[in-house]
Structure formats: C-alpha cells, structure tokens
Amino acid sequence: MTALKQLQITDGGNTIDDTLFGLIADDIIKQGYSVRPGALAEEISHSLFAYQQSLTTHKYVDAGIGRGDDYLQNEFVRTDEICWITGESDAGKLWLEWAAALQTFLNQRLFLGLFSFESHFAHYASGDYYKRHYDAFKGEANRVLSIVTYLNSGWTNSDGGELVLYQNEYDKEGLKIVPLYGTIVIFLSEEFPHEVLPANRDRYSVAGWFRVNCSVAGKIDPPR
Ligand SMILES: O=C(O)CCC(=O)C(=O)O
Numbered sequence: 001m002t003a004l005k006q007l008q009i010t011d012g013g014n015t016i017d018d019t020l021f022g023l024i025a026d027d028i029i030k031q032g033y034s035v036r037p038g039a040l041a042e043e044i045s046h047s048l049f050a051y052q053q054s055l056t057t058h059k060y061v062d063a064g065i066g067r068g069d070d071y072l073q074n075e076f077v078r079t080d081e082i083c084w085i086t087g088e089s090d091a092g093k094l095w096l097e098w099a100a101a102l103q104t105f106l107n108q109r110l111f112l113g114l115f116s117f118e119s120h121f122a123h124y125a126s127g128d129y130y131k132r133h134y135d136a137f138k139g140e141a142n143r144v145l146s147i148v149t150y151l152n153s154g155w156t157n158s159d160g161g162e163l164v165l166y167q168n169e170y171d172k173e174g175l176k177i178v179p180l181y182g183t184i185v186i187f188l189s190e191e192f193p194h195e196v197l198p199a200n201r202d203r204y205s206v207a208g209w210f211r212v213n214c215s216v217a218g219k220i221d222p223p224r
C-alpha cells in the first residue's frame, strides 16, 4: 500500500479515514480545534440520522450539566434534550467504532492519553440553546477533547442554532459554525468556551468527549 493510499478499509465501508484523522490532528496542533465541513463518512451520518429520527421522545432526557453526582438540571444554561449512545444500535456502534479509531490515532500522533469516550444524541427544538460554557475545568482534567457532529440538511443562516467557539475566556466574538449535516467540530475541552445559539428549527447533533483516566483509590473514573 502506498503512502498516498491511507484509506483503511478494515471496516468494509471506508468509514475510517486516516487522511481525515491526520488533518484533524494537524488542526489541533496548530490551533487547538478543528472544523471540518462534510467530513463525516456518509454511511455514519446517514445511520446516525436515521436512528436519531427513530428515537421517540421518551428515549431522551432533559440535558443536565455534569454526570452522576454532579448532574444538575439547569434550564438557565441549556434547554436541549439528550440520549446517551451505548452501542446497542448499529448506528451507535458505527459511531463509537469511528470515535475509537480517532482516539487511537490521536493518541499515537499527539500523545493525548485519551482513555475513554462518552457520547450522546442531542435534540434542540426551536428556541432551545446552550449558554456559553466549558466542557471541562482546568485542574479537573477529565474531559480532554470535545467532538460534535451535525445531522441537519439544508441548514441556512436564518435557522440560527450556530455553535460559537470562543478563543479564550475574553473572546466575545467567537467563530460561528453552522450545524450542517456531516460537519465535524473538535476542540480541546478545557481551552474553548462555546455556546449554542437558539435554533429556529429542530437541530440534531451528536456530541462526545474523550476523557483521560482520573481514577483514584476507591473512586472509579469514568463514572459509569
Ligand atoms: O451542539 C453543539 O454545537 C455543541 C453542544 C455542546 O456544547 C455540548 O453538548 O457540550
């Protein structure tokens, strides 16, 4: 296999693309984040989309802030609903396999020591938002890398619902990212405050976090 032919076909569906992983790694090294429109393999986005559309409302829970003991429902901060991905569905499996391959790649390339991955579907109904926040706090070092991918075809500027990624705690302007089908956004969880602006139509996404292992005696981490 030549150096140019880096597409792996081990999963039979060309869904795992080392070339894309390399571009993401380069972006992270250069700027701490990566925005890749249309990057998620169609087989994965299609499968996630079909599965998410089949989820009935009772499969979702109101989104909270934090997990386990830290879980706190806070409407002031976010109003979307979520459904954790366990890998029971084919769509979930495909996504988790892809994320695991990305995790392995980034660990080899960037020595991030990523240990586990947690992920959920999110549905923002019209008017829903997620106020400016960090996905992880410095010193607590658990969530290292955040990833979001979007499942919305034909999203236009008037649909709102952009992800705004701020460069640091002082940045007021930020970078606006349209939640368009297949776009992948990845960023260092501790470095980039971000928010989801109110959407004017249903907004579907999958968000995930790569974590390092913070287990200490008697306390299992991640909290599952
Ligand atoms: O959906 C997005 O664009 C980002 C969601 C987010 O920030 C989160 O779930 O922590």
Ligand SMILES: [Fe+2]
Residues within 6 Å of the ligand: 133, 134, 135, 146, 194
């Ligand atoms: Fe977030």
